[in-house]
Amino acid sequence: MKDKIFGILQRVGRSFMLPIAILPVAGLFLGLGGSFTNETMLKTYGLLRFMGPGTILNQILQVMNAAGNIVFTNLPVIFAMGVAIGMAKKEKEVAALAAVISFFIMHASIAALILSNGGKETMLSGAVTDVCGIESLQMGVFGGILVGLGVAALHNRFYRIELPQVLSFFGGTRFVPIISGIVYVGVGILMYFIWPAIQSGIYAIGDLVLRSGYVGTWVYGFMERLLIPFGLHHVFYLPFWQTAVGGTFEVGGQTIEGAQNIFFAQLSDPSVTHFTVSATRFMSGKFPLMIFGLPGAALAMYRTAATEKKKAVSGLLLSAALTSMITGITEPLEFTFLFVAPLLYGIHCVLAGFAYMLMHVFQVGVGMTFSGGFIDLFLFGILQGNRKTSWLWILVVGAVYFFVYYFLFSYLIRKMDLKTPGRENSDEVKLYTRADVDQRKGQEEKTDSQDKISAGILKGLGGKDNISDVDCCATRLRCTVYRAELVDDNILKATGASGVVHKGNGVQIIYGPRVTVIKSNFEDYLENVSDHVEEPEEVEKKVKVIASPITGIAAELSTAPDEGFAGKMMGDGVVVTPTEEYVVAPEDGEVTFVFETKHAIGFTTSDGTALLIHVGIDTVKLNGNGFEVFVKDGQKVKKGQKMLKLDLEYIKTHAPSLCSPILCTELVDGESVRLLSSGKVKALDPLFAIESGELPK
DSSP, X not given: OHHHHHHHHHHXXXXXXXXXXXXXXXXXXXHHHHHTTOHHHHHHTTOHHHHSTTSHHXXXXXXXXXXXXXXXXXXXXXXXXXXXXXXXXXXXXXXXHHHHHHHHHHHHHHHHHHHHTTOGGGSOTTOEEEEXXXXXXXXXXXXXXXXXXXXXXXXXXXXXXXXXXXXXXXXXXGHXXXXXXXXXXXXXXXXXXXXXXXXXXXXXXXXXXXXXXXXXXXXXXXXXXXXXXXXXXXXXXXXXXXXXXXXXXXXXXXXXXXXXXXXXXXXXXXXXXXXXXXXXXXXXXXXXXXIIIHHHHHHHHHHHSOGGGHHHHHHHHXXXXXXXXXXOOOHHHHHHHHTTOHHHHHHHHHHHHHHHHHHHHTTOOOOOSSOOSHHHHIIIIITTXXXXXXXXXXXXXXXXXXXXXXXXXXXXXXXXXXXXXXXXXXXXXXXXOHHHHHHHHTXXXXXXXXXXXXXHHHHHTTOGGGEEEEEEOSSEEEEEESOGGGOOHHHHXXXXXXXXXXETTEEEXXXXXXXXXXXXXXXXXXXXXXXXXXXXXXXXXXXXEEEOSEEEEEEEGGGSSSHHHHTTSSOEEEEEEEEEEEEEOSSSEEEEEEXXXXXXXXXXXXXXXXXXXXXXXXXXXXXXXXXXXXXXXXXXXXXXXXEEEEOHHHHHHHSSBOXXXXXXXXXXXXXXXXXXXXXXXXXXXXXXXXXXXXXXX
């Protein structure tokens, strides 16, 4: 159970790497654009003339701010996709699509309930926000993670589901968005009722912090970090920054509410000798963490990484560390160890609380626009002077924090063998698959029917080394092979395919609506099978020989100058181009039908084999001209009895081709057609064999 839990956490952590990769760049854009477009800051430093509204530089910075902000604004849906992709075992693109659909459905369900119950005015203040254009609950990144994990679980459970034949088109991967959408209607309804209670709890903690002095400051710092993984830190700190929850203070004769508002009001007041710490206590604690502490943690993770992995992780850790130091965006770095080593994150939260508390104790009065990086420290600490801000204490506490993070993280990572970046390959913690369990028990049990079909496909395509790629459409398994001559249609049809179409190195195997499940099983099989494919056991086959009804030139059906016939859409068989004028009964049997245009005859042999004898290509357009019929529907005939007389010259002149398909229209699973003689053939000579036998073992 322990291994399983940590395996799950590691997979979740890895799934965060995809959306996290964009955060450093977005953080730089947002940090630079947000700081240098703040008009209060520009007025303070006399930069309005150079960087104020209307200037080219300001427009560039506004674009940077918007480019970074759009990523952070939509982090919930980005994480929904990223987590679903990371946690899905196969068909990851389907999981991503299902996650986006489910995310919108969940929030749309919440929005409908908010509207039908009186609108956002009836909800807790600040509880409702705009989520991708939907007025829904402020769930932050937690909402995206909730969707990503749930959809991935549904995807892994159902992406190979087989539905009844009438619904088979909606089976396999197509079923995943359907079931996910249905489930997340229910999740949305549930979250409407339980999420406001969670938000109320967050507000209650904020009120407690405000009234608790140094201890309250520690609790504030601890909770602010603790809520980062859920994206709820905004819900927590914004009331402190923007409302009376963060205190009130008189500046320039006006009563100002909210810690950040108080700081910026004092920033523009030249009479202020020191920024009020009762306001900056909710901001200053970030600087030792962002600029010093977390970079120390990054160095520890780099130093403890496996030697062969250090180069690979250095880029990720350096980028994340610089982002934290410069802009104060910490998610890229924190998320690298949050889920793979939650103990480290718990310690990080405790240390964060002490950073805020120490800044409060040392009366540090440095504020910020939105982050705790060097940009804000430079603008609102260093440039303001130590007398007004006591910013030098940040360097003192920060230096201590760097070494505490470095040595503590290094010790715990090595001591507890925590799987931080670069350490995954040594004794890797993972989810055990069914194959792992079977191997440990000495049992190599497999799903026989799935493996037999996959083994047959592999054999028919010429082995693993001959396969370039595998995909599917609505009804066909579409494969690309390196050598088309190695493909064996008979083996492929023995897997239950209704036909095989060749187009250069492309092979299309027609299975019908259940093809998505066959594709998923085949891809799994390919991953586990060795490059060397053993020959399947030979099995006894039943063979029925069908004689030729026409004298002419015999060839494979795939040579027919008509895609429908060549693709075996109407059945498998062969073609004969007539050189003599009569079509005779190939066996004793019954004429089941004669087309009104006389160009084709349905025939059933005495043992029940259904055949279609179709003279020429597009000869239906001749309206019976060029044909003379000697039999009628339901007539019993003997082998060799004349059924049609052909005017070969007329048909050759007025039809695209004389090439005549002779098809078996009702083959069952396991039956295949094999041409017995190509080239010249006489009527009643053996033409092709219908073979039946077990699938390859």
